[in-house]
Amino acid sequence: MSRIELRAVTKQIGQKTVLRDVNLKIEQGQFVGIIGPNGSGKTTLLHTISGVEQIESGEINIDDRAVSSYRRRELARKLAVLQQDGIPNIAYPVEDVIEMGRFPFLDWLGRDHSPDIREVMDRIMTRLDLTSLAGRPVDELSGGQRQRVALGKVMAQQPQVLLLDEPTTYLDIRYQLQFMELVSEWQKDENLTVVAVMHDLNLASMYCDRLVVLQEGRIAAEGTPHEILTPDTLHSVFEVRSALAEHPDSGVPQIMLRRKEQL
Numbered sequence: 001m002s003r004i005e006l007r008a009v010t011k012q013i014g015q016k017t018v019l020r021d022v023n024l025k026i027e028q029g030q031f032v033g034i035i036g037p038n039g040s041g042k043t044t045l046l047h048t049i050s051g052v053e054q055i056e057s058g059e060i061n062i063d064d065r066a067v068s069s070y071r072r073r074e075l076a077r078k079l080a081v082l083q084q085d086g087i088p089n090i091a092y093p094v095e096d097v098i099e100m101g102r103f104p105f106l107d108w109l110g111r112d113h114s115p116d117i118r119e120v121m122d123r124i125m126t127r128l129d130l131t132s133l134a135g136r137p138v139d140e141l142s143g144g145q146r147q148r149v150a151l152g153k154v155m156a157q158q159p160q161v162l163l164l165d166e167p168t169t170y171l172d173i174r175y176q177l178q179f180m181e182l183v184s185e186w187q188k189d190e191n192l193t194v195v196a197v198m199h200d201l202n203l204a205s206m207y208c209d210r211l212v213v214l215q216e217g218r219i220a221a222e223g224t225p226h227e228i229l230t231p232d233t234l235h236s237v238f239e240v241r242s243a244l245a246e247h248p249d250s251g252v253p254q255i256m257l258r259r260k261e262q263l
Contacts, residue, residue: 002028002063002078002160002193004049009058011041011048011217018044020217022058028160029191031184033198033208035228037238040214042197046163049195050081062161076104080159084166086150087138094141094149095134098124101156124155128182144175151182162187164196168203176200180207205229205252213237229253 004026011019018041026032034042047053048060051067060067062078070078080101087097099121102112114120125131128148133141138149147167154162164183168176184207187194198204204211205225213221213228215237221228234242234255241258 004161004193004195005059005061005064006049007059007061009048009060010056011044011053012056013044018217019048019055022217022219024212024219024222026193026195028193029187031187031194031196031207031209033196033204033211034214035198035201035204035211036214036220041217042214043165045214046081046165046195046197050079050163051075052081073104076157076159078159079161079163080154080157081163082150082154082165082167084169086147086167087153089139089146091137091139093135093137094130094152095121095125097138097149098130098152098156101153104157120156120158124152127186128152128155143170144172144178147171147175147179148182151179155186159192161193161195164194164198166197166199168198168200176203183207201229201234202254205254206247206250225252229255 004024006022006024009019009022010017022045034045036042044053048055049067051070054068062070067075090097102117105112105114107113125134128151130148130152133145138146141149162183167183168179171179180203183194186192196208198208208225210222211225211228212219213233220237221233229244231242231244234240243256243258244253245256246252247254
């Protein structure tokens with residue numbers, strides 16, 4: 001299982017209340033996008049779910065158990081986090097970096113006793129088209145290739161929950177689509193629960209089952225892309241005027257921003 005529940009969660013950073021009385025349920029196998037203006041608390045929300053940030057009040061449970069009660073390795077076997085910058089520009093070979101994701105499964109001598117580890121690694125390398133790059137240093141790769149390596153590292157954790165913090169920010173449109181397709185395929189194949197902070201609302205509409213809108217630390221709305229991505233909601237939350245069109249393949253809403261002189 002990989003069910004997430006937040007009950008009346010409040011989080012402060014210094015004197016500022018970043019999250020205010022947040023209630024949220026995410027069921028196993030859902031792909032949930034967290035959207036909202038800059039400074040609305042999106043990344044902080046991910047950090048609280050992952051246990052990195054402690055909360056002032058409320059409850060955060062994964063599978064009916066408080067996140068704070070999990071030991072570090074135990075939580076890492078259940079949940080993986082991928083930040084927007086993926087992995088640093090380091091000189092380690094690709095395959096070595098991906099194997100770092102096996103940390104939760106190592107014994108005190110650094111040995112992985114999983115009987116199928118070689119099969120797991122080969123499957124990840126093949127799936128992400130990284131086999132030919134296995135020995136290449138990460139700092140010689142393009143941005144899109146590095147992000148695939150970062151994804152491979154979290155795949156090696158074999159988590160039940162994947163938290164993504166603006167994972168396509170530094171990628172061009174080709175690699176944005178490639179990355180989201182890889183995550184979507186993995187999510188469907190493994191019934192993975194994915195929670196992703198996203199700025200590109202069109203990509204969010206294409207890949208997410210549900211969208212959660214954060215505004216000033218509160219949940220302003222949640223629902224399907226059709227329910228959330230409306231001109232009225234976009235104007236209320238982002239203060240922009242827009243028009244919508246249906247995606248020609250899936251029918252999900254796609255946003256066209258309107259210039260001021262055209263209003």
